[in-house]
Amino acid sequence: MLLHPAIMALLLLSLLVTAMLLPAALFALQILRHWNMQSGSARQLALERKTYLISTLLTWVFTAELLSLFLFIYSAEALSGQFVGAMCATGVLNINAWGWPTLWLKIVTFFAGSLWLIMNQLDNHGYDFPLIRQKYILLLLIVPLLLAGGYSQLSFFSALNPEVITSCCGSLFSADAQGVAAELSGIAPKNALLMLTVAALILCVTAYLVLKQGTRLTALAFSITALLFFAIALSAIVSAVALYIYQHPHHHCPFCLLKAGHHYSGYLLYLPLFVATALALPLPFIARCQAIPSLSATAHRWVKQLSRSSLALYLLFLVIVLLEIAASPLRLLSQ
Amino acid sequence: MRSSKPRPSTPWLFFLLLGISFTLLTFADSLRLRDAMQADLTANRQLVRDLALTDLALFTDARYVRHLSQQDNYAAFQDHPMALEHFPSGSLIMPPQLSP
Amino acid sequence: MNHFFSRQRYLIDYTLASLLRRKGKHATLLLIYTLVIALLASVMLFTEALRQESQLLLSDAPEIVLQRQIAGRHALVPVDYLEKIGTIRGTHQIEGRLWGYHYDATIKANYTVMASEEHALTNSEIIIGATLARSRGVAVGDMLSLSAADGGTFVFTIKALLPSTSELVSSDLVLMTPHALRLTLGIPEGFYTDVIIAVRNPREMQKVAAKLIERLPDSRPILRDEILRTYEAVFAWRQGVVLLLLVTTVLAFIIFAWDRASGLSAEERREIGILKAVGWEIGDILQMKFWEGTIISLSAFLTGYLIAYLHVFYGNASLFAPVLKGWATLYPDFRLYPVIDALQLTTLFCFTVIPYAVATLVPTWRSAITDPEEVMR
Structure with a gap:
């Protein structure tokens, strides 16, 4: 420790x-057991009062989780000086088996948490707690995630052993190695950027449909495309964008981007990408709420607003990618 | 209806803005201070190179704190089982890192 | 959106007016909050600055220092080791270092005596660190006598002082010629204190180190990376220990805040009762209380951080520097190299604002569900 x-x-x-x-x-x-809007019993009244406390509490929980995702990546980066072989966060996450699971759990929690927060906000707009059951079912699903994340993080930190020689991004993200990271690095930059472009076009089309119609189906389509775009964008960062930023045809690390030496360009890329995805994921759900009488107006407005902001952020991400590529002296596509 | 008294949020928001800008200013100021110290730092690095120095002269009370990185291999309570640290600075440096 | 902002602005207006109505109560809280943050932030800024500076300075430390150990202790290195090392492939400049400690009984301090051939010294001249000169009250041209290993006393002329800006690495240094050093410290001819080795290709550092141990089993190579990692870990650890001690302070503050938030005066309860009677809902009151917490926290956080910044980088961390710098007789006096980043600010935020927010959560809610009828009766 x-x-x-x-x-x-x-x-x-x-x-x-x-x-x-x-x-x-x-x-x-x-x-889930006792909630009954029709009843005027003392228990129902107490529950109604307590739901204010719990939703404030959970707002803090998810804010803290958001903060901790940022802090986790940043501190993994900062700790890299203390371990043999670690040059950036990759090396630190590699020190023991808990590093990567912790990161993934934190990312999943981030999306689940933002989904919950958006649902909660939406619920507050209806006078009769229309989403209360769904909200708390989702919470019960998130609880194990959060606990697993906390446990995995604790195990990761308590097993940090400074004697271990870790391997860093140079060996993990190289086309010759094995595993997912290596597969991603192996994708030709041309293909990765092509896929990103196609995904962006589909995203624009589905966003147009959502804005035009705002039905459940279009919202679902947008959400799924957004998720795909997220995955493709991440792999494009590893396989192509990173190369431009490092100005090096074989350096694929997704974490070195966060260093001061690369002008923190990682934050510029990841921030809009993550926020945009967090805004896009709840869309099908909100679209469904258009059927609830006390929410339909709000939900209708929100579908448009969220999809618009989400699309704008994705486009911002693409613009940043283009700028990074244009600013880099490295040329990969002309060969 | 508009009262002539200013809204209390105006001075507070102003104060907040001031605080945030000063906080951002500390980042700029730290850059300025670093720039000002750059010459000294270069000279010090030269000194480190010339004299082949290995450690900071933070503590001079005992060998193992004066040259932290050059100390003998040591164990806690090496003198005898009840021995406490001789020097207060010994308690400020790190215990030996053991593999679990 | 506009509606949202103007609503929050009115809430802030109301909250501020309500806070100002009970200045005394909130002023103490704000003051303590600010002080706690300033204290924590000072520790963090100070150690972080020291850590960064150590990394920068020691990145020019020798690539490999080779010590010889006999009976678990550092021993002198015979000259023929240098030749043996020279036969190892990849080693580049091999130099014996001559240095040692000298205890000065007059000011009860240890000096680090080093041989230097660069400064064109004669055998009776020395160059000393600025801290040492200050402690002994000597200046350039003065005499400094050092007791020698054979029981005699050598009198040296101080030729120059090392620049006072370099005290962090040179506070206790005494530079003299190798010959004078051998006489003073009693290191016989044909021996060195340790050996520094430069490596041609930095990637082969580990390999060279392994070969050194193989060739010279009683030796202990110390790599530059190890030196850097030692300092990295020491400062992170030290920062952690001090923060851990300060956590008790934070805890005390949190209890205080909790107590303040739950012990509502009759007047405050009445205020909430009236708000509810005029139509505020639980959610509105919680929002108002959220702004109360935010106003106090942000004010305390920003002020506390700024105080810490001024204290550490303009006031030279005068409040607790002696503790962190150690108890040595020779205090190096140095300017800190200011490095601040978002990680420090976020960590600080997690240590102070988040616990405060959590601690006041339940009491706040308790007050928000107050029954209007109950308090206005």
Whole structure:
């Protein structure tokens, strides 16, 4: 275990999150069992009052989780100086088996959490708690994710052993190695960028349909395209965009981008991409809420607003990618 | 209806803006300070190179804290089982990192 | 959207007015909050600056230092080791270093005596670190006597001082000629303190180190990377320990904040009761309370951080530098190399604002569900 301030902050966050989550989960069970809008019983009244507390609590939980995703990546980056062989976050995440699962869990939690937050906001617009059941079912699904994330993070940090010689991005993200990272690095930059372009075009079309019609089906289509675009964008960053930024035809790391040496261009790329995806994922759900009487106006407006902001952020991402490629002296496509 | 008294949020938002801009300013200021120290830093690095220095002269009280990176292999409580640290700075540096 | 902002603005207006109505109560909280943040931030900025500076300075440390160990202790290296090392492929410049410690009984301090051939010294001249000169109260041209290994005393003339800007690495240094050093410290001819080795290709560092141990089993090579990692870890660890100690302070503050938030005065309860009576809902009151927390937290966070910045980089961390710098007689006096980044600010935020927000959550909600009828009766 290393006593690094950022590690301590992360553990503190996860402790607080767990402490807040358990009462929230218990409350969710109560809601699912006893919630009855028609009843005027004392229990129903208490539940109604308590739901304010729990949703504020959960807002903090997910804010803390968002913060901890950022802090986790940033601190993995900062810790790289303390381990033999680690040049960036990749090396630190490789130190033991818990590194990557923690990162993935944090990313999934980030999306699940933003879905919950958007649902909660939407629910607040209806006078009769229209989404309360769905909200708390989703919460019960997120709880194990959060706990697993916390556990995995704790295991990761407590097993950080400075004697271990890790392998860093140079060996993990190289076309000759084995595994997913290597597969991604192996994609030819031309193909990756082509796929990104195609995905962007489909995204624009589905976004147009959503804005035009706003039906459940179009929203679902947009959401799925967005998810695909997210995956393609990530692999394009590894296989092509990173090369332009590093100005090196064989350096594929997705984390070195976050370093000051590359002008923090990673944040510029990841931030719009993640936020856009977080906005796109709840769309089918919101589109469905258009059928609920107390929400239909709001839901209708939200479908348009969210898909518009999401598309705008994706386009921003693409513009940044184009600028990075244009600014780089490296030329990969002309060969 | 508009009262003549200013809204309390105006001065606070102003204060907030001021605080945030000063915070951003510290980033710029740290760059300025670093630039100002650059010459000294280069000279110090030259000194480190010339004299082949290996450590910072933060503590001078004992060998193993003066030259942290050059110390002998050591174990905690090496003198005898009840021995506490001789030097306060020994408690500020790190215990030896053991593999679990 | 506009509606949203103007609504929040009115809420802030109301919250501020309500905060100002009870200045005394909130001023103490704000003051303590600010101080806690300033304290934590000072520690973080200070150690981080030191860590960064150590990394920058020591990136020019020797690539490999080879020590010899006998009976688990550092021993002198005989000259023929240098030749043996020279036969290892990949080694480049091999130099014996001559240095050692000298205890000065007059000011009860250890000096680090080093041989230097660069400064054109004669055998009776020395160059000393600025901290040492300050502690002994000597200047250029003065005499400094050092007791020698054979019981005698050597008197040296101080030829120059090392620049005072370099105190972080040179505070206790005494530079003299190799000959004078051998006499003073009693290192016999034909021996060195340790050996520094430059490696032609930095990638072969590990390989060369492995060969060194193989060829010279009683030796211990220390790589530059190890030196850098040692310092990296030491400062991170030290920062962690101090923060851990300060967590108790944060905890005390959190309890204080919790207590403040739950112990509502009759007047405050009445205020909430009236708000609810005029039509505010639980959600509105929670939003108002959210702004109350945000106003206090942001004010404290920004002020505390700025105080810490001024304290550390303009006030030379005068409040606790002695503790962090150690108890040595020779205090190096140095300017900190300011490096700040978003990680520090986020960590600080996690240590202070988030716990505060969580601690005040339940009491806030309790007050928000107050029954209007109950308090206005």
